[in-house]
Amino acid sequence: MKYENIVEGKFINRPNRFIAYVEVADRMETVHVKNTGRCRELLLPGNTVGIQRSDNEARKTKYDLISVYKKGSGWVNIDSQAPNKVVGEWLEKQEYDYVKPEYVYGNSRIDFYMEKGAKKYLMEVKGCTLEIDGAGYFPDAPTERGTKHLRELIKAVSEGYNCYIAFVIPMEGVKMVYPNAAMDKEFAEVFYEAQAAGVKVLNLACRVEKDELEVL
Numbered sequence: 001m002k003y004e005n006i007v008e009g010k011f012i013n014r015p016n017r018f019i020a021y022v023e024v025a026d027r028m029e030t031v032h033v034k035n036t037g038r039c040r041e042l043l044l045p046g047n048t049v050g051i052q053r054s055d056n057e058a059r060k061t062k063y064d065l066i067s068v069y070k071k072g073s074g075w076v077n078i079d080s081q082a083p084n085k086v087v088g089e090w091l092e093k094q095e096y097d098y099v100k101p102e103y104v105y106g107n108s109r110i111d112f113y114m115e116k117g118a119k120k121y122l123m124e125v126k127g128c129t130l131e132i133d134g135a136g137y138f139p140d141a142p143t144e145r146g147t148k149h150l151r152e153l154i155k156a157v158s159e160g161y162n163c164y165i166a167f168v169i170p171m172e173g174v175k176m177v178y179p180n181a182a183m184d185k186e187f188a189e190v191f192y193e194a195q196a197a198g199v200k201v202l203n204l205a206c207r208v209e210k211d212e213l214e215v216l
Contacts, residue, residue, distance in 0.1 A: 001213050006066065007063075010047070047068055048068070067210045075209055077206075083126065124165050128169050131174050135176055136174045139184055141183065142184045151190060153194055165194065166204055204216075
C-alpha cells in the first residue's frame, strides 16, 4: 500500500491518544494520531515523522501521523488501519478461492474469512510496533478485544476452521513477535492457550518506507 501527500516533520509531543504536535516547515501543526497504542519508544521529541495531508478541508486537523523514523531501525508504520490493508493485499496473492474481510463469527468480527477448496479459514490481524532487543512484542497497551478474538479462534478451531493470528511487523529487522505478558498477562495466557488448541501464528515481515508498506 502506498500513501499520497506525505511530508516529513519533527515530533514535539502527544498530549493525548488522539493528537500530537509536529513541527512542519517551521510551523507547529496539530495532527491526528492513527494509533491509540502508547508508542512511547517511537514518539520521542525530535524524531522525524511522516504525516499525510488530508483532502478534507473541513477537518480540524490537516494531517494524520503515519510513520516514525526510529534510530537504528528505520521507518516504522504506526497507522493502525494499515495491517489489515496490507494483509488484504497479501491474501490476494495466496491462491485462496474466496476472501472476505470483517467476517462475523460468534460475538466478534474476525478480520478475514477465507476458503480454499473445502477448507475454511479465519484470520485475526494484529499490528506490532513495539520492538525490544530485536524482537517484537504485542500488545503495547492492554487489549481486551485482542483476548476476546483469541478465544473466538480457539472455539472456531474446535468447529473445524483453520485459524491464524497474523502479526504484521511494520518495521524492518524484526522477524518474530511474542506476547507482551508484562503489559497484558491475560492476553499472553490466552495466546499460549490458542497455540495449544491449534491456532497458528504468522509473523509477517514487511518492507517499510515513510509512505509505503508491503508484506514480504
